[in-house]
Amino acid sequence: MKYIDEYRDKDKVLSLAELIRKTSVKPIRLMEVCGGHTMSIQRFGIPSLLPETIELVSGPGCPVCVTSRSFIDQAIAYSKLENVIITTYGDLIRVPGSTSTLDKEKAAGADIRMVYSILDALNIAKANKHKKVIFLGIGFETTSPASAAGIIKAQMAGLFNFSVFSAHKIMPPPMAALIDEGVNINGYIGPGHVSTITGSHIYDFIPQKYGLGVVISGFEPLDLLQSVYMLVKQHETNSPKVEIQYSRVVKPEGNAKAQDMLDEVFYLRKDWWRGLGELEASGMGIRDKYAEFDAEKQFDVEVEPTREDKGCICGDILKGLKKPSDCKLFGKACTPAEPVGACMVSNEGACHAYYRYNKDSQ
Amino acid sequence: MKKNDKILLGHGSGGRLSHELIRDLFVKHFSNPTLIKQSDAALLQLGSTHVAMTTDAFVVDPLFFPGGNIGNLAIAGTVNDLSVSGAIPRYLSASFIIEEGLPFEALEQVVITMAEEARKASVEIVTGDTKVVDRGKCDKLFINTTGIGEIRAGAGNIASGDLIKAGDKILVNGFIGDHGMAVMSARNQLHIKAPVESDCACLNGLIDHVFNATGEVHFMRDATRGGVGTVMAEIVASRPWGIQLFEAEIPIRQAVRGICELLGFDPLYVANEGKVVMVVDGAFADKVLQQLKSHPLGQDAAIIGEVVERHPGKTWLQTSIGGNRIVDMPAGEQLPRIC
Numbered sequence: 118m119k120y121i122d123e124y125r126d127k128d129k130v131l132s133l134a135e136l137i138r139k140t141s142v143k144p145i146r147l148m149e150v151c152g153g154h155t156m157s158i159q160r161f162g163i164p165s166l167l168p169e170t171i172e173l174v175s176g177p178g179c180p181v182c183v184t185s186r187s188f189i190d191q192a193i194a195y196s197k198l199e200n201v202i203i204t205t206y207g208d209l210i211r212v213p214g215s216t217s218t219l220d221k222e223k224a225a226g227a228d229i230r231m232v233y234s235i236l237d238a239l240n241i242a243k244a245n246k247h248k249k250v251i252f253l254g255i256g257f258e259t260t261s262p263a264s265a266a267g268i269i270k271a272q273m274a275g276l277f278n279f280s281v282f283s284a285h286k287i288m289p290p291p292m293a294a295l296i297d298e299g300v301n302i303n304g305y306i307g308p309g310h311v312s313t314i315t316g317s318h319i320y321d322f323i324p325q326k327y328g329l330g331v332v333i334s335g336f337e338p339l340d341l342l343q344s345v346y347m348l349v350k351q352h353e354t355n356s357p358k359v360e361i362q363y364s365r366v367v368k369p370e371g372n373a374k375a376q377d378m379l380d381e382v383f384y385l386r387k388d389w390w391r392g393l394g395e396l397e398a399s400g401m402g403i404r405d406k407y408a409e410f411d412a413e414k415q416f417d418v419e420v421e422p423t424r425e426d427k428g429c430i431c432g433d434i435l436k437g438l439k440k441p442s443d444c445k446l447f448g449k450a451c452t453p454a455e456p457v458g459a460c461m462v463s464n465e466g467a468c469h470a471y472y473r474y475n476k477d478s479q
Numbered sequence: 480m481k482k483n484d485k486i487l488l489g490h491g492s493g494g495r496l497s498h499e500l501i502r503d504l505f506v507k508h509f510s511n512p513t514l515i516k517q518s519d520a521a522l523l524q525l526g527s528t529h530v531a532m533t534t535d536a537f538v539v540d541p542l543f544f545p546g547g548n549i550g551n552l553a554i555a556g557t558v559n560d561l562s563v564s565g566a567i568p569r570y571l572s573a574s575f576i577i578e579e580g581l582p583f584e585a586l587e588q589v590v591i592t593m594a595e596e597a598r599k600a601s602v603e604i605v606t607g608d609t610k611v612v613d614r615g616k617c618d619k620l621f622i623n624t625t626g627i628g629e630i631r632a633g634a635g636n637i638a639s640g641d642l643i644k645a646g647d648k649i650l651v652n653g654f655i656g657d658h659g660m661a662v663m664s665a666r667n668q669l670h671i672k673a674p675v676e677s678d679c680a681c682l683n684g685l686i687d688h689v690f691n692a693t694g695e696v697h698f699m700r701d702a703t704r705g706g707v708g709t710v711m712a713e714i715v716a717s718r719p720w721g722i723q724l725f726e727a728e729i730p731i732r733q734a735v736r737g738i739c740e741l742l743g744f745d746p747l748y749v750a751n752e753g754k755v756v757m758v759v760d761g762a763f764a765d766k767v768l769q770q771l772k773s774h775p776l777g778q779d780a781a782i783i784g785e786v787v788e789r790h791p792g793k794t795w796l797q798t799s800i801g802g803n804r805i806v807d808m809p810a811g812e813q814l815p816r817i818c
Contacts, residue, residue: 224487
């Protein structure tokens with residue numbers, strides 16, 4: 118298949134792996150902060166191609182995984198209101214809240230619908246004018262521009278029965294927090310799709326302030342291996358910088374139109390991250406001028422007190438301090454069918470990816 | 480978190496939750512020596528005659544999709560379950576649960592399809608039942624078919640998987656994932672128009688064609704819901720051998736690969752309705768492959784893996800770039816990725 122097979126060429130993969138092996142002398146620990154990268158790395162068996170000097174760890178890049186349990190609890194509370202339809206991306210349906218999941222509430226009678234994009238949610242709102250339609254907005258700049266566009270569209274169409282419950286987040290604050298917390302890494306494999314929107318300058322502070330490299334990577338095996346190679350070279354020559362490997366998509370300045378739209382609808386606020394706690398200016402709230410489309414301002418619900426499961430180490434896994442296999446629940450009490458922590462739910466979650474693709478070799 | 484106190488969609492997905500439901504509820508309460516084997520069809524002895532019996536319920540949204548409709552599925556699904564159990568399908572029953580308001584023409588089209596499909600597969604629909612329920616009490620049309628067939632001489636043990644041994648080869652009769660992606664793209668939510676048609680077909684002719692030429696087939700299963708990956712995970716569980724698949728050898732259409740890439744699906748777990756996975760003696764694998772290829776339903780057949788002594792009880796896939804990963808049972812429905 119064009120634009121895919123070229124990046125999965127076995128001979129090129131193996132020769133690039135060989136080049137990495139020759140270049141890498143100093144031990145290096147690299148973190149990918151995008152769930153899509155986690156998935157690709159496991160799916161293609163990339164770690165089995167790398168020398169012992171290189172360790173890849175997964176960071177907080179899966180939108181479902183970093184979303185707080187209290188967000189799920191609040192979404193469940195919304196789903197119990199009269200005449201409300203909850204619309205959500207599929208992954209979120211199975212994420213455990215404190216005592217329930219959206220999946221279980223759906224089975225119990227709540228009107229919860231899986232959508233593929235916010236436009237589907239708008240269509241549901243159009244077709245159900247007598248009901249309130251809430252869209253659960255999660256994810257980074259890969260999904261937040263669509264949410265912003267959806268809100269602007271709803272306003273233009275006068276769809277006042279539509280609102281967004283935003284848990285949208287941005288990437289740089291947790292990348293800084295991880296280093297501040299002393300997580301031992303030597304560089305970041307930067308997110309490909311987020312950076313398409315934001316451009317590469319949002320990471321400039323990482324080499325400047327922390328002396329670590331960032332290489333924005335694509336998602337195919339050759340992309341990932343080339344990014345690893347670029348980071349290894351930076352590390353070997355002590356020259357940390359921001360580089361774009363995924364240059365066929367990512368430009369340094371990003372997508373200005375999408376950035377304007379984000380700025381029009383959202384403002385930055387303090388937000389809670391699984392494993393990292395509260396981070397200043399890391400979440401995206403909806404501006405007052407769009408309050409009519411902000412579920413938090415439209416609905417008043419009582420939310421149950423948040424309860425975290427004992428023994429779940431999702432937090433440490435998201436920080437790259439531990440591997441999924443270090444968790445005593447992993448593969449036993451916690452499986453994709455009965456997930457305890459969010460990292461086991463999404464197919465971009467580190468635990469899910471390890472469970473599915475790699476569980477014996479860990 | 481407490482155990483599920485309600486049935487979730489995942490319980491019907493064919494993955495781990497489905498298996499738990501079957502084991503911990505149905506098999507537990509209905510327990511008998513035949514059911515406990517949990518094969519695609521029950522193998523029974525009536526007097527001196529050995530027969531296979533199977534049943535399947537069909538629900539699909541939409542009823543009509545590129546390459547077929549629920550009627551094709553209702554015949555092929557049951558015929559195929561009998562065929563892979565080593566039986567020659569003979570008679571079917573058909574029950575219809577119909578939602579009030581279904582256009583008569585749609586029902587007629589489904590019934591005509593079933594009649595044609597049954598004729599092609601040389602089976603007769605000999606009994607049936609009809610129920611009509613209030614609007615909203617079922618989704619347009621649900622069909623249940625039950626089938627019985629005679630067990631082929633010498634094939635009585637094929638469904639057990641006990642004949643499989645290290646050195647055997649694993650074959651599939653063509654492109655995987657077509658049905659799942661045809662149905663997916665027929666649902667208008669995705670706004671994808673892909674040139675993919677369901678592979679829905681009765682496989683008894685193809686299986687006859689192979690058996691008439693060689694008796695070296697050790698196991699067969701039709702890879703329906705849950706796909707080829709689920710079949711592999713099922714047959715390897717608690718066996719003294721393992722399975723090694725080769726991603727590069729698995730036939731997948733470009734369009735199916737494309738939709739899967741887009742949605743973040745793994746084609747190994749996408750449903751088929753006309754694909755059989757055969758495990759055959761290694762020495763005869765090429766002969767079986769040629770025999771499959773000489774039949775209209777097997778032209779794109781391929782050897783996709785082998786039974787190995789290493790990693791017993793597990794299926795591993797060598798990826799197209801030379802890495803290795805495990806193939807396990809899916810936890811539930813595959814969900815489109817977020818970003």
